[in-house]
Amino acid sequence: MSRPRKSPDASPPAPPRRYGISGPISEDQPSEDQLILTEQLIKTLATCDAFVDDLELRRRENAVEQLESLFKEWLTEICKELNIPDHVTEKVGGKIFTFGSRHLGVDSKGDDVDALCVGPRFIQRNDFFTSFFEKLRVQKEVKDIRTIQSTCVPVITMSYEGIKIDLLFASVDCNSIPQNLDLSNSLLKNSSVTCIRSLNGYRVTEEILRSVPNVQSFKLVLRAIKLWAKRRNIYSSMLGFLGGVSWAILVARICQVYPNATASTLVNKFFKVYSMWKWPVPIELKRPEDYNMNLPVWDSRINPSDRCHVMPIITPTYPQQNTAFNVSLSTLAVWTEEIQWGLAVTQDIQENKADWLELFQEPDFLNKYQHFILLHASSAAGKQHLEWVGLVESKIRLLVENLERHVYVKRAHINPQSTSGSSRLCAKDDQSTKWLIGLLFNMGESKRQKIDMTFPLMSFTDTIYSLADSCKVYKEGMTISARYLAKDQLCWKVPNRTGRMQSSRDKKASAAHRSSRPAAPSADPRHPKRRRSPQPEVSSKRVRSCEEATEGPRSESAGVSISAGPSEGVSPLSTKRPEPEATSRRVKLELVCRSYPRKVYISTDIFHI
Known part of the structure; x- marks a missing residue:
């Protein structure tokens, strides 16, 4: 019997699609x-x-739709102000693209909504951050609105009907923005670098979904x-x-x-x-x-x-x-x-020795380190404090880099969980926000060493005041202070999952809430030395901050004995619990108080270990 002849149009099946820059490690099916x-x-x-439940998702969608309606209305108003021809004004359109967690479909409770406003070529970025900002500010649904333009991607942040929203802006090389606009590579031509960065928020999200x-x-x-x-404070x-x-x-x-x-x-x-x-x-x-396109690429x-x-x-x-x-x-x-x-x-979860809830337990930051830098920003209530805290928080990484440069600092670990509230010793309406940085020292064989923290702390506060002046953010009453505190001087209040505040002095490690498993050894990867930019020359203008009782006792004399961790001042991850308390030794601390022309207060600049 002769074999059936294959059709000349028949083609071999297409090979399975490969994802990424290399082949798969394993293609095993799940058990x-x-x-x-x-x-x-x-x-x-x-x-x-x-x-997020369906009701909350719909609230977010409605908020974006209302903002898009306001954006289109504003574009029409700007066209009339610029005397744009009527036939162009009628078709100017406008579009808001969501990106990030919202577009990926992984948003959770409390997440911000990232949104990109796209306008035609004749709309200036400055108009968006002034004229459209003012239009948003007078809407009754909008609260806590402010602009942040000193970053790589300028943004308007606000709360719209209780939903936190970050608005970006980009203009593209066309006269009208249809609803089905495709943000392809061709639209990048003739766009500024800032617009391209804004556009890429959405474009990257789309490409990630196509890449899995x-x-x-x-x-x-x-x-x-x-x-x-988020639970482990690294987000x-x-x-x-x-x-x-x-x-x-x-x-x-x-x-x-x-x-x-x-x-x-x-x-x-x-x-x-x-x-x-x-x-x-x-x-x-x-x-x-x-x-x-001659654009800068990594x-x-x-x-x-x-x-x-x-x-x-x-x-x-x-x-x-x-x-x-x-x-x-x-x-x-x-x-x-x-x-x-x-x-x-x-x-352990794979071996049925633990459950998934243990993966999401929170670390004990206060018991991990023995030495801290307390950063404290205060100002008048309301919009002033939002602007001031936004500026300070956006530059905290500069303080971390300054501390890393110190010859004896092995690690400077910023805790993303800040605390906010009224200041008990300041004016009645003053608001206060604090951040905590854990320090790990690299002392080697030295038993006692004089450590001077004056320069990194001064440099950071100088930079903040200089930026506040240049950005016209600074207002009377805004203060920033940075000071060293040992663990037993610290009284830090953090919210737990129920929202109740817990004090670091009352909080004790409980074995009942910790898993007992061997933790993986700490890695010590080799990294190239990061290039540092030179410190800007800034004026010595500073403002004296208010002292608060919650910062713990202040020592004014040398020779204060405190409790600190073993040699490095940090508790590594233990084989029996994730973050154990450190064993203690005695360390001598010398505090030096200094005053400056504009009265910033930096205490404990110099101490001995």
């Missing part, structure tokens, strides 16, 4: 146990409020990693950790190399892969593309400044940028420790 663990993960995320083999698994894993990062691009887009790229890369894995396996592989990653080898979702082979980045996580769209450029040696060290800790927990 029954792994599927069960995924179901357990979903239930745990639900109990931790990692999902299973979108639903990607979303579930990203929800879990985001919750873990903040502004403060030198990682922001939402960096976490999304890291998770997407794991999904690429394990295309068939279920969510529970992907979470474990996330910690396993990145616990072994050799930074600064970059994370990339696709090969870089060049569209010959490339450590060509750009010397890019070689100084300690944790490159590269966007998948042109022009490629490092989303983790704010990461410092200290924040990378903290990140690495947390990854090791997460690996130990997820390994």
Whole structure:
């Protein structure tokens, strides 16, 4: 019997699509146990409020729709002011694109909504941040509105009917903005670098979704990693950790190399892969593309400044940028420790020795370090305080970098959880916000060493006042202070999950709330020395801050004995509990109080260890 002849039009089946810059590590299908663990993960995320209900989603959608209506109305008004022809004005349109967590479909309770306002070529950025800002400010639904223009991507932040929204702006090379506008590479032509950065927020989000083999698994894993990062206090691009887009790229890369894995396996592989990653080898979702637009792109082979980045996580769209450029040696060290800790927990979960809730427990920051810098910003209530805190918080990473330069400082760890409230010893209406930085010293064999913190603290406060003056943010009553405190001097109040405030002096480590498992060893990756920009020359103008009882006792004389940790002043992750209390030794501390022409108060600049 003769074989049937194949049709000449028949073609071999297309090979399966490959994702990423390399082939998969494993294409194994999930087992029954792994599927069960995924179901357990979903239930745990639900109990931790990692999902948003349909009613809240609709509220957010309505807020964006109303803002888009206001934006279109404003564009029409601007066209009339500029005497734009009527036929252009009638079709000017306008569009708001959501991006980030909202567009990825992984937003959780309390998340901001990131939105991009796109206008035609003749709309100036300055008009958006002045004229449209004023239009928004008078809306009754808008509260706590302010502009932040001193960043790489200028933004309007506000609360719209109780929903926190960040608005970006970009103009594109066309006269009208239709509802079906495609933000393709062609629209980047003739756009400013600032507009391109704003456009890439949405474009990167879209490309990430196209870069993963299973979108639903990607979303579930990203929800879990985001919750873990927030609980472990390492979710903040502004403060030198990682922001939402960096976490999304890291998770997407794991999904690429394990295309068939279920969510529970992907979470474990996330910690396993990145616990072994050799930074600064970059994370990339696709090969870089060049569209010959002469735009600056991240490339450590060509750009010397890019070689100084300690944790490159590269966007998948042109022009490629490092989303983790704010990461410092200290924040990378903290990140690495947390990854090791997460690996130990997820390994136990895979072996049914722990449940998912343990992965999301909070660290004990106050018991981890023995030495701290207390940063305190205060001002009059209301809008002034929002602007002042926004400026200070956006530059705290500069203080961390200043501290890292100190010869004896091994790590400066900023806690993203700040505390706010009224100041008891200041004026009745004054508002106060504080941040805490844990210090780890590298003393070597030295038993006693004189450490002078005057320069990094002075340099930071000088920079803040100089920026406030140049940006015309400074108002009478705004103060900033930075001071050293030992652990037993500290009285730090932090909110727990129920919202009740807990004092560091009353808070004790409880073994009943900690897991007993061996933690992974702390990594000590090799990093290139980060290039530092020279300190700007600024005036010595400063403002004396109000002293508060919650800052603990102040010592005015030398020779104060305090309790500190062993040699390094930090408790490493233990084999029996995640963050144990440190054993103590006696350290001699010498406090020096100084006053300056504009009366900033920096105490304990010099001390002995």
